Amino acid sequence: MVQEKVRFQPFSSEPIRLVDEQGHWVAPFEHGLPPELLQRFYRDMLAARLLDEKLVILIRTGKTSFIAPHAGHEAAQVGIAHALRKGHDWLFPYYRDMGLVLALGVPLVEIFGQTLGNAADPAKGRQMPSHPGSKALNVFTVCSAIASHIPPATGAALSMKLRRTGQVAVCTFGDGATSEGDWHAGINFAAVGRAPAVFVCENNRYAISVNISKQTASENIAIKAQAYGMPGYYVDGLDVLASYFVMQEAIERARAGQGPSLVELVVHRFGAHSSADDDSRYRSREELAAERQQDPLLRYQRFLEQQGLWDAQWANELRLEISKALEAALQEALQAGEPDPLEMFDDVYAARPWHLEEQRRLVAEELQS
């Protein structure tokens, strides 16, 4: 394992980067990864990008009410997903993590079901789109309230430590979350309790329209870890291999009982904050165009080309295969139908109390009339 030989430097002044813009491997160690895994990263990044494009179509055609685009975050999200032990470790994601949950193995049908809010959603259509969750894969259900999942991630990690399960809790969030009290409360407690947790900021430098300069006066996000007594890694999140290796080190450090870390993955948000947002009101087209030149997929494509692992025909076949899978899953999800309306009264409590029975009866009668 490479991470046994390599220790990344916390609190670096430049973002940790292993592959440069031209796709050159620039790290002082060999990556040592098998070709299949390197190609798998590309496949998952492409799948995340194509999923994003599909979600944009769903919003434009009125089939869903909301999306939070994740294009620009693919390298960070795929790096995180592959550093986790899937189905063993827990992920506490936020609403811009559709590419991450896809790479982690959440079925596309469930992702589309959640997006459509219909019966294909394992959460029964309770939340707005971009709020996935999967008990089967230990993916905690996303909550809209910013940073509110951070103390629960700490609690789960403390439980993992107390019960000696060998698991790690990985918790993602945007840069805006770092301004919330819950962020500080959760991260501080995790550090004090030496909880096996990794806190990951996917920093795209915008909280809706608010630039990072209004979010923090710190030099970067990673440096905040210093105050809590844990390492903070400042990472180029457009570099999938940097994201993967740093995350792997932080996760294995947590698993070994050495406590939590903070990882900042600097990314771009190519879309608006959400389908309800118009980002032309607050950022220039020039800025966006310049960011798009730094597409993480393109950089990784160049790297793979140099490794002899990428050619246009392979990529086209991959694109076709993923597109077909996306379309098939979407069609399956579209056919799932609406959730049973009376399910509205389920899962408030383990068993329905009298007042919910009364309210359920009222709706049942209305539906029958």
Add this chain to the structure above:
Amino acid sequence: MPTMTLIQAINTALDEEMKRDERVMLLGEDVGKRGGVFLATEGLQQKYGPDRVMDTPLSEAAIIGAAVGLAAHGMRPVAEIQFADYVFPGIDQLFSQAAKLRYRSGGQFSAPMVVRMPTGGGVKGGHHHSQSPEAHFAHTAGLKVIVVSTPYDAKGLLKAAIRNDDPVVFMEPKRLYRAVKEEVPADDFLLPIGKAAVRREGRDITLVSYGGPMVETLKAAEEMVAAGLDPEVIDLRTVMPWDKETVLASVAKTGRLLMISEAPRTASIASEVTATVSEELFDQLLAPPLRVTGFDTPYPLAQDKLYMPTVTRILAAAKRLLDY
């Protein structure tokens, strides 16, 4: 059968549940070495160790939020909030996470946890040590809310809350911690959440209360009995979900409801109970249901006793009902 104060009953319940189930753990500010500022957790860290009786950073958001994650991952956490008034920095965790986790995940995840907190006035605690915020919790779908008034109930209901699969807010009137004593069975017993207790049977008027003001309510009932009246007295014990069946059966019998609570009046548990009785028993009522409550002001230190329902106000309201 041992005689216990309310705080001893709580300590006993925690001890028994921790002994019974190794998933049960306590966390909060000062709960460990200190044993809690009111000594509810006294001696438990020595017995079960610092992992299961965990002193936490001074952060209600961290305490309640971590309890959510601990519970979702399989533990049975009992979080202590030092005073109910201090729950507000942790409200996002209680409302957005604990209360909603089961629902928003479609039943995939849940947070079986208890949040204990001393509540109410009467100890010269001033504004931020005297409030009764139960209506906030009761208004939040997904939470169960218990407010105890006796040592027996405290033991039986706290044990039931710990074994319950939903997040439960467990409120302990701090002025009763050492003011009431009674025999509490030493054996393992549970009381049903959502079931009221009829403290006195009667035919003339129904007095419904819970928590701290049960003291004044029972005193007022005694005075009414001395005056030749026959009041029925109900202790709700659980305010969400509250025991509508017991209250309606009583008011159907007496025709008169007086609801007593020390929380502010507007949008309160008292409002809910009186409104429900009006809706369901309108044609059987002999008088409009009345409320004696705390006031819609912040809690005033200097008027500590006057803010809470007094026996005088309870009797005056009862007279209005009986004379109607």
